[in-house]
Amino acid sequence: MDLKGAKGLLRIQAWLVRTDEIVRRGKDAYLADALLQEAGDSLMMKLGEAANRLSRLGVLAPDGVEWRSPLRTATSSSTSTTRSTVSSPG
Numbered sequence: 001m002d003l004k005g006a007k008g009l010l011r012i013q014a015w016l017v018r019t020d021e022i023v024r025r026g027k028d029a030y031l032a033d034a035l036l037q038e039a040g041d042s043l044m045m046k047l048g049e050a051a052n053r054l055s056r057l058g059v060l061a062p063d064g065v066e067w068r069s070p071l072r073t074a075t076s077s078s079t080s081t082t083r084s085t086v087s088s089p090g
Contacts, residue, residue, distance in 0.1 A: 005059040012050050019043050 001009075022030060022040050030036050055067035 001059060002057070005054060005057050008050050008054045008057070008059065012047060012054075015043050015046055015050070019047075 019040070022036060022043070025036070030040065051061075051067045054061075059067075061067045
């Protein structure tokens with residue numbers, strides 16, 4: 001793996017830690033805090049952009065992960081916007 005790919009994976013790992021911090025606060029805290037929602041949206045966009053970059057670099061996705069989702073590919077030319085949400089597990 002080249003340096004760009006390794007740095008990309010490290011960034012994703014750090015952003016997933018931040019995302020987990022938001023999720024652990026719970027859905028009610030997330031919905032009550034506009035700043036937390038903006039942070040969650042920003043993290044989701046960063047993760048998606050990083051995954052696209054890694055895909056273009058030819059970095060193989062870990063087991064169980066697809067860098068490019070079928071939904072993203074199918075709607076990439078659409079002008080509609082989808083809002084990301086963070087939900088707590090279970």
